[in-house]
Amino acid sequence: EVQLVESGGGLVQPGGSLRLSCAASGFTFSSYWMHWVRQAPGKGLVWVSRINSDGGSTSYADSVKGRFTISRDNAKNTLYLQMNSLRAEDTAVYYCARQLSTETPGLGYWGQGTLVTVSS
């Protein structure tokens, strides 16, 4: 069974940093592209970032480019999101997600999410 478990969320002051982790199990982690998606309270889904299977290619939403860094450790089956220079508008539940298969970008598996609150 595919499982994705996010951790690392919490309360951080504006301008601060936080690193999110997503522990993956139940599949060959190193074979799949992975994504981060966020959802502000009461708002819609917003795609944040993705990384290819070996970590050599990444992509970001304009709103986080230059502040957030996605990475992965295939030996530890773990996905990361390093978030720097955090702003109030980054407050959201952050989900990690896996593509349904290696041949479609549809996000077929999601974690339960971790809440990040940026506030003084």
Add this chain to the structure above:
Amino acid sequence: QSALTQPASVSGSPGQSITISCTGTSSDVGAYNYVSWYQQHPGKAPKLMIYDVSKRPSGVSNRFSGSKSGNAASLTISGLQAEDEADYYCGSYTSSSTHVFGTGTKVTVL
């Protein structure tokens, strides 16, 4: 990277069919056959309902179907049931190798 446009709300009676539209551009919806649809119940993670415009993941009811024409896609739910009441989001891969979601549609079963 503007969000894809969806109607804010759609409603229907049990047993009826409803359709949710998703309008993008030639750089996202119109660029590839990589439109997906997600269902989200309150407090839960999203669930993939349709991928690659019209394909259903294993376990998803055949009451859900998807289509695309040009820069617009749509999700149809037939035989509407109470459990279908949820928020629905479209999503698309883009020509910039990014992804974009729609603005979301709240489906109400009357």
